Each structure stands twice: as structure tokens, then as C-alpha cells.
Amino acid sequence: MFKKKEVLLLILGIIFVSSTLRAPITSVGPVIDQIGSRLNLSSTLLGSLTTIPLLMFALISPSVAGVSAKFGMSKTLFCSTIVLLIGLLIRVIPNPLFLFLGTVLIGIGIAFGNVIFPSFIKWRFPSQMGVMTGIYTLMMTMFGGVGSGFSVPLSHVGHGGYQFALGFWVILCIFALIVWLPQLKTNPKIVVEKSDRKIYKSKLAVCVALMMGFQSMLFFCMATWIPSILMSYGFSKQTAGYFMMLSIFSQLPMNFIVPVIASKLKDQRILAYAYTLLFIIGFSLLFTQTFVLTIIAMIILGLASGSAFSLCMLTFSLRAKTTQDAIELSGFSQGLGYLVAATGPVLFGWLKDYTGHFESCIFAFLIVTVIFFVFSYISCKNRYIFD
Known part of the structure; x- marks a missing residue:
């Protein structure tokens, strides 16, 4: 009975902590105009609110394995959630300095969760990796959608404005910390030993990292530019x-x-063939500019994005023999991957300015999809990074 209760508490902890890993970012876009008007920020500075977390992911991810080796995964996840909470509190202070400082801390906090969870699941649920990875990515995506969809309505509650919309996620963060507390006592410290093997010398690890990078580029470019593309269509x-x-x-x-x-x-x-086909169909339907086909396009792109992201997260475990290898691969892949992804929104914006229309961005989406498929195809073959 105790073991069942322990597992239930662990699953609840994973659900709540993973639910904090996307909403703090996706909630920004819908109220970005309000932020700009209130703080008198340029479009370039506002755009960096999306880029900063990606850069933090890239900078912090490679060091996560070392931090976990010293403090253990459970404790590191708890502390990174506290960093995320502090970032959320600072970000709502109506001052540009605190806005960007809070955004940096949010990026740091989320980076640890991004890297640790795949290897944590491999360690704690070795025979249920698929199911638990599904729960983890499901919660990330679901609350990411809630953050995007309810940000504007939340900003209209009372006189809270964008501050209430962005600060609302403090509540979820506090719940996550409370639910995760038992893991500090019941889970043993997991030490990731240092290795002389250089992961960047593994061609497969580099391919997995680029698979992650171009998947993330597609996601963040869609989140940044698809609304503008649709508004340009009327x-x-x-x-x-x-x-x-x-x-x-x-x-x-x-x-x-x-x-x-x-x-x-x-x-x-x-699976790589399947989601690549979905991406191509979805992006191609955007050229039609019709209401019904746009609805179909967005559904198809959602199916493709969900498949691609979930497979990327699972690949960190599938291509690693041990928990140590998994956290090294996760940290390396997300470090390099998010660095690649961070260039996407800026390049797409430059492309739109250079060509003068958004159709060029749709062609760019199709090109990135093909590149993503190439690295997915290589990464999805049954082998391990240090073989």
C-alpha cells in the first residue's frame, strides 16, 4: 500500500512540475502588445521575450548533468522550480529591467526541468518510459495551450492587465513545489558520475541534438509567426x-x-515519416487562406507537433543505455538544439521583412520540415550514442 501511495505521489509530482514548463512562456505572446504599451518597449525588445528563454535553455542545459550529480535529480528539480517561481514574481514588476531579469530566471528554471525529466523517467519508470513520457509531454503541452488561450481573458480580470495574466502561473508553481516535497524524502539521491567520453564526438548525439533543434525551431516559429500570418490573411x-x-x-x-x-x-x-507528412500537408494548406481549410491545417499541424515533440523527448532515453547517458544526451541535445531553435523566429522575421510577404515564411516552414526529417530519420534508428 505504501509503495502504491509513493508511486501515486510521484506521478502527481511529475504532473504538476511538468505543467509549469511551458505556460510561463506561451502566456507571453497573446499579451505582448499590452506589455509593449505599458513599458514602452520596441518590437525588437518584445521579440527577445521569446528568444531569451531559448538562449537560457541553450546555455544552462549542458551544465544540468553536473548539477544533478552534486545534488540529485529530485532536489535539483525542486530548486529549479523555486527559481522559476522567483522569476514569475519578478517578471510582473512593471519595469523593463525586472521584466527581462524575470524572463532570464524563468528560462533557467525551465531548462533544468526540460533536461532532467526524460532521464528521471528512464531511472524511475524503466519499463513504463512510453506511458510516463506521454504524461509528462501531455501536461507540458496542455498547460502551454491553456497559457496561450487564457492569457488575454486573464488580463481582463479586474485591473490586473498583463501582470495578472503572467503572474497567475505563480499559483501552479506553488502547487508543484508542495506536491514535489515528498520526493525529497522518499527518492534516493541519484548521482550521475563523470565520464571521460565526449558526447559531442558521437555523431548520433549530434543528430539527436539537431533533431531537437529543428523540432523546437518549428514549434517556436509557429508560436511566433503563425498568428501574424493568419492576421495578414484577414x-x-x-x-x-x-x-x-x-x-x-x-x-x-x-x-x-x-x-x-x-x-x-x-x-x-x-513515426518520422508520419509526422513529416503531416507537417507538409498542414503548412501547404495555409496557402489556401480559407477558413475551413485553415482549421484543418491547424489541427494537422497540432498532430504533427505533438508527435514530433514527444518523440524527441523519448529519444533521449531510447538512444541511451543508462540514466547517466540519458541525462548527458538530454543536456547536450537541448543545449545545442535550443541554440539552433533561437535563430528561427529572428530569421523568419528577417525573411518576412526582406520579401514583404508571409508566404515566404510558409515556404521556410516546409524547408525546415525537410531538414528536421533528415535528422529525425538518422536519430530514430535503433542504436545507442556510445556504441
Whole structure:
């Protein structure tokens, strides 16, 4: 009975902590105009609110394995959630300095969770990696969608404005800390020993990192530019926001289903073919500029994004023999991957300014999709990074 209670508390902890890893970022976009008006910020500075977390992911991820080796995964996750909480509190102070400082801390806090969870799940649930990865990615995506969809309504509550919309997630963070507390006592400290092997010398590890990078580039470029593309087609800002929320929530079934399927396959390349086809169909339908086909496009893109993200997260475990290898691969892949991803929103913005229209961005989405497929195909073959 005790063991069942312990496992239940652990699963609840994973659910609550993972739910804090996307909403603090996705909640910014819908109220970015309010932030700019209140703090008198330029479009370039406002755009950096998306780029800063990605850069923090890139800078912090490679060091997560070392920190975990010293403090253990459970304690590190708890402390990183506290950093996230502090960042959320600082970010709502109506001053540009605190806005960006809070954003930096939020990026640091989330970076630890991003890296640790895949290897934590491999260690704690070795025979249920697919199911638990599905739960983890499902919660990330679901609350990411909630953060995007409810940010504007929350900003209209009382006179809270964007500060209430962004600060609302403090509540979720506090709940996550409370629910995770038992893990500090019941889970033993997990030490990740140092290794003389250089992960960057593994060609497979580099491919996994680039797979992660181009998947993240697609996601963040979609979150940044798809609403603007839709508004350029004549859709209202509110309608464009609903379309994005539809796309995010369309990811949910794939977040759970794909890891379960992938964990039972020796070779996951068939899944890479599947989500690549979905991406190509979805982006191509955006050229039609019609209401019904745009709805279909956003649903298809959601299915593709959910599949791609979940498989990326599971790949850190599938391509590693041990928990140590998994956290090294996760840290390296997310460090390099998010560095690649951080260039995406800026490059897409430059492309739009250079060509004068958003159709060029859709072509760019298709090109990135093909590149993403190449690295997915290589990474999804059944082998290990240090073989």
C-alpha cells in the first residue's frame, strides 16, 4: 500500500512540475502588445521575450548533468522550480529591467526541468518510459495551450492587465513545489558520475541534438509567426489566437499516444515519416487562406507537433543505455538544439521583412520540415550514442 501511495505521489509530482514548463512562456505572446504599451518597449525588445528563454535553455542545459550529480535529480528539480517561481514574481514588476531579469530566471528554471525529466523517467519508470513520457509531454503541452488561450481573458480580470495574466502561473508553481516535497524524502539521491567520453564526438548525439533543434525551431516559429500570418490573411487577432489554441490542444492525444507506440518499436523511423507528412500537408494548406481549410491545417499541424515533440523527448532515453547517458544526451541535445531553435523566429522575421510577404515564411516552414526529417530519420534508428 505504501509503495502504491509513493508511486501515486510521484506521478502527481511529475504532473504538476511538468505543467509549469511551458505556460510561463506561451502566456507571453497573446499579451505582448499590452506589455509593449505599458513599458514602452520596441518590437525588437518584445521579440527577445521569446528568444531569451531559448538562449537560457541553450546555455544552462549542458551544465544540468553536473548539477544533478552534486545534488540529485529530485532536489535539483525542486530548486529549479523555486527559481522559476522567483522569476514569475519578478517578471510582473512593471519595469523593463525586472521584466527581462524575470524572463532570464524563468528560462533557467525551465531548462533544468526540460533536461532532467526524460532521464528521471528512464531511472524511475524503466519499463513504463512510453506511458510516463506521454504524461509528462501531455501536461507540458496542455498547460502551454491553456497559457496561450487564457492569457488575454486573464488580463481582463479586474485591473490586473498583463501582470495578472503572467503572474497567475505563480499559483501552479506553488502547487508543484508542495506536491514535489515528498520526493525529497522518499527518492534516493541519484548521482550521475563523470565520464571521460565526449558526447559531442558521437555523431548520433549530434543528430539527436539537431533533431531537437529543428523540432523546437518549428514549434517556436509557429508560436511566433503563425498568428501574424493568419492576421495578414484577414483573420482577427482573436480568431488567430483561437486557431493557435486549437493547434496546441490538437497535440494532446499525440503527446500521449506517440511515446507509448514508439517505446514498443525497435525502430521509430516510421513515426518520422508520419509526422513529416503531416507537417507538409498542414503548412501547404495555409496557402489556401480559407477558413475551413485553415482549421484543418491547424489541427494537422497540432498532430504533427505533438508527435514530433514527444518523440524527441523519448529519444533521449531510447538512444541511451543508462540514466547517466540519458541525462548527458538530454543536456547536450537541448543545449545545442535550443541554440539552433533561437535563430528561427529572428530569421523568419528577417525573411518576412526582406520579401514583404508571409508566404515566404510558409515556404521556410516546409524547408525546415525537410531538414528536421533528415535528422529525425538518422536519430530514430535503433542504436545507442556510445556504441
